[in-house]
Amino acid sequence: xxxxxxxNQSDVESLTVAAVxxxxxxxxxTLRTWDRRYGLGPSEHSSGEHRRYNGSDLARLTLxxxxxxxxxxxxxxxxxxxxxxxxxxxxAMANSITSDVAVREELVETLIRAARTYDRNFxxxxxxxxxxxxxxxxxxxxxxxxxxxxxxxxxAESGTGIETEHLVSEIIKRLLQEANAFVQNPVNAxxxxxxxxxxxxxxxxxxxxxxxxxxxxxxxQFLGARTPIEAVSAVVKxxxxxxxxxxxxxxxxxxxxxxxxxxxxxxxxxxxxxGPGWKREEIKPAVLVDDLLEACExxxxxxxx
Numbered sequence: 279x280x281x282x283x284x285x286n287q288s289d290v291e292s293l294t295v296a297a298v299x300x301x302x303x304x305x306x307x308t309l310r311t312w313d314r315r316y317g318l319g320p321s322e323h324s325s326g327e328h329r330r331y332n333g334s335d336l337a338r339l340t341l342x343x344x345x346x347x348x349x350x351x352x353x354x355x356x357x358x359x360x361x362x363x364x365x366x367x368x369x370a371m372a373n374s375i376t377s378d379v380a381v382r383e384e385l386v387e388t389l390i391r392a393a394r395t396y397d398r399n400f401x402x403x404x405x406x407x408x409x410x411x412x413x414x415x416x417x418x419x420x421x422x423x424x425x426x427x428x429x430x431x432x433x434a435e436s437g438t439g440i441e442t443e444h445l446v447s448e449i450i451k452r453l454l455q456e457a458n459a460f461v462q463n464p465v466n467a468x469x470x471x472x473x474x475x476x477x478x479x480x481x482x483x484x485x486x487x488x489x490x491x492x493x494x495x496x497x498x499q500f501l502g503a504r505t506p507i508e509a510v511s512a513v514v515k516x517x518x519x520x521x522x523x524x525x526x527x528x529x530x531x532x533x534x535x536x537x538x539x540x541x542x543x544x545x546x547x548x549x550x551x552x553g554p555g556w557k558r559e560e561i562k563p564a565v566l567v568d569d570l571l572e573a574c575e576x577x578x579x580x581x582x583x
Contacts, residue, residue: 292322292330301336302343303379303419304427305386309339311431316356318342338362341554344568346427348527348554349480352434379419386424393429393442402449414457414489418570422450422486451482457489464497466581471519471547472498473505476531483552483570484525490574496581507536514541521548521580523573526555534560548580 299306313319318338320329331339338359345355385408392400409417429446433439472488474481481503488498499517501509514522522540526532532555540549549564552573558566567573 292332293320293336294328294330295320298331298336298339299381300379302339303381303423304343305381305383305424307383308424308427308431311435312339312342312352312356315431315435316353316360318356318359340568343423343427345554346430347423348483350527350554352430381424382420383424385421386428389421389425389446390428390432393446394439396442396445398445398449401446402453405449405453409453409457414454414486414493415571415574418486418490426450447482451485454482454485454489458485458492458498458500461492461495461497463495465495465583466497466520468517468519469497469499470521470523470577470581471501471510471513471517472523473501473510473525474503474531475505475507475510475524475526475536476533477504478526478528478531478553478555479503480527480553481525484523486570487523487552487573490570491577494574494578494583496577496583507539511539511541514543514547518543518545519547520545521550521577523550523552523577526551526553528555529557530555532556537561537564548576550576550580 293301295306295309299309302309309319319335320331321335322330322332341362342355342359345358346352350358385404389401389404392404405417405421408421412420425446426443429439429443433443470491472484474484484500484502488500491498499513499519501513510522510524513519532551532553534557537549550573551561551564551566556566565576567576
């Protein structure tokens with residue numbers, strides 16, 4: 279694993295609000311909200327010019343986005359992001375500044391309005407249509423991630439709307455479960471194992487990954503939330519998966535010692551970890567990924583796809 283290093287103003291060119299929004303896959307309005315409410319704004323300012331984000335700003339916002347999507351409250355995520363000292367792996371920073379996402383702002387606003395009126399059927403039909411037309415990966419990056427972030431921000435600001443967040447999350451999970459249908463003629467003979475480790479309950483990202491893998495003809499075995507390491511080990515012994523993906527949002531679930539309990543088999547599976555519960559410096563020889571696309575690519579390489 280590469281050593282971490284400090285990224286500062288000289289490591290990344292000065293970025294506008296619009297540029298950062300594209301690179302993180304959030305709406306510009308979300309960045310302005312995070313600046314106003316939590317102080318996660320751009321550091322640079324020159325007289326007569328708009329303020330601009332530097333490398334340290336981008337690193338903190340990347341962490342903020344990752345935590346919120348993992349289910350951490352926006353207020354707590356902001357505290358952790360503000361305390362972040364700007365150290366980040368070169369790989370993670372490279373990913374965060376090279377993968378622009380075109381947020382579908384009008385569609386996201388339409389979905390938020392429908393959620394406020396509890397129009398379940400409209401939300402489901404619109405998202406189902408979007409997934410069919412644009413695919414799971416694009417819909418996740420362009421619509422679902424910005425939608426979940428904005429709903430979380432509204433909840434943090436007003437203290438109400440938990441029912442809206444639950445409604446949208448339940449619809450998204452159901453649609454992703456449908457997309458996790460049986461894969462005909464998969465590229466892998468032995469399914470990839472997906473699980474939320476320990477007592478982890480936040481499984482939405484796991485469903486999204488399973489749906490994207492199914493879209494790419496990669497068969498998966500989905501163990502879901504609250505999977506003890508003993509259950510993971512039993513499946514590894516019986517099915518010898520080519521890759522294992524373990525999700526941990528909370529620190530108490532991302533314990534590096536559990537990785538040593540995974541049985542040694544041949545050929546050895548690629549162990550891929552996701553979620554803010556893992557600490558990059560503690561998980562060798564596993565691979566820690568930062569987003570859905572990176573997880574999918576790691577697993578695809580493991581199965582030879």
